[in-house]
Amino acid sequence: MSKKVLVLGEAREGALRNVSYEAIAAAKQISEGGEIVSVLLGDSVKELATELVKYGADRVITVEHPHLKQYTSDGYGQALLAVIDQEKPEAIVFGHTALGKDLSPKIASKLQVGLVSDVTAIEGEGDAAVYVRPIYSGKAFEKVKVKDGIKFITIRPNNIAPLVKDDGKTGDVSSLSVEITNLRTIIKEVVRKSSEGVDLSEAKVVIAGGRGVKSEEGFAPLKELADVLGGAVGASRGACDADYCDYSLQIGQTGKVVTPDLYIAAGISGAIQHLAGMSNSKIIVAINKDPEANIFKVADYGIVGDLFEVIPMLTEEFKKLKVNA
């Protein structure tokens, strides 16, 4: 039976995050031909709506309000529940982002429904859909079914491919006006630490450094390699704790969860908390002086050696490859 699916679109600094498009693709699979309605919340988001249509949404509903300029669970919760009340969707998809993680349990609790968090794959369609998610810090997986009621999931970024963009596709964009009251949280300030350039959680190539990088300057060769490959630089907790880089680069259970096509770990030992954030990567390369380092156990390719020798050589080789290509 076809289902109406509601998808939360998420913007960051004025642009939609990729996971918004991936969520539409997930919704498509759950919908079995039913309608896909994207929702955008914010103080000024209307101009982003057509992009969602091009990626597969049939309709877009926007709720604009000054109180929605910054995310709060109260504000976004009120807006989204009003949309849900109007649309009565049979399934809901969010990205498993900081926002999605914070908001989804509130909505699920309010609706008294189940919620399958951090889904990395969907098998089957519609009512038969089974959701795959990592458990035990990524060491195992479970397949989960939603018994009855609204099917509500959050998807891990970079795991479900978005639909092919169709520039000719059109769809209705409407706005809903919602009264947003009684916010119990007031955001005073957001200290942005994430660097510009490629968003780490959406990057196709990640070059990550650990304590083996030894200093802030030690990250420079990694940055150079990332630039050549159009990727982003990440780090282990060890490197962040040692002040070699900012915590916004941290990958792992506490930090960002990444699933790039290529993950290069340089001077990272491979603690389970780090693996939890990257073990789903398609190809993992380990560069480490210690042949016994745990990271080699999850690596597809490994080089035992000094990262300060290996990384610059890699950069040169990739440059040559790019020139020849």
Added chain:
Amino acid sequence: MNIYVLVKRTFDTEEKIAVSGGKIQEDGAEFIINPYDEYAIEEAIQVRDAHGGEVTVLTMGGEDAEKQLRTALAMGADKAVLINIEDDVEEMDQFTAAYIISEYLKDKNPDLILAGNVAIDGGSGQVGPRVAELLGINYVTTITNLEINGTSVSIKRDVEGDTEVLETSLPLLVTAQQGLNEPRYPSLPGIMKAKKKPLEEVELDDLDIDEDDVEAKTETIEIYLPPKKEAGKVLEGELAEQVKELVHLLHSEAKVI
């Protein structure tokens, strides 16, 4: 201040994990307090020491979870509660867990509830916000700093590496992120004292919960280990040759570049 900490007994995921009969093999496995809950316990103790009051650690689970509760008492919590569901609940999900926990808390008037931001085994991060919603109180997730002044609360939270500075008020539920504090180890006198601290055990009947009320909304139909990766290729030979080979492999074999 009336402070509660939600503590989950979890599998130590640093250990080897095996699956048999569609279940995670638990025999002989190490169980610990969920690491993010340790930050929550530590913060609760610090808040109590600064503002007075009482810290109660609460877990829902089986008899075995008493060990983790005793550890929390040894760290410095005052009281413990075990909601023992061993004989009553056959299936469970985050809806069930949050419902049971909130039914216990609903007449306890907590000022502050602390939880972990995520359990390292189940990994959903749902239970904290769900409990807050069921109790009708506000929540803030992944906090790295907490300051309480009367009923006003100033918080810093981690948002994908950015820091959000916010103000809210009690009653409140917060979930702990790494960086909030350095959890203390239980001291020897602490361990001795913990043995005498009150540990209350309740069952669903005591909470007037009917099994049907807590029927899970989702169902795990399979648990499995990821397909064993072929042992990675550790390259050999001259370093320059290794680097050339790696670039070639990434380009032609793995096709990621």
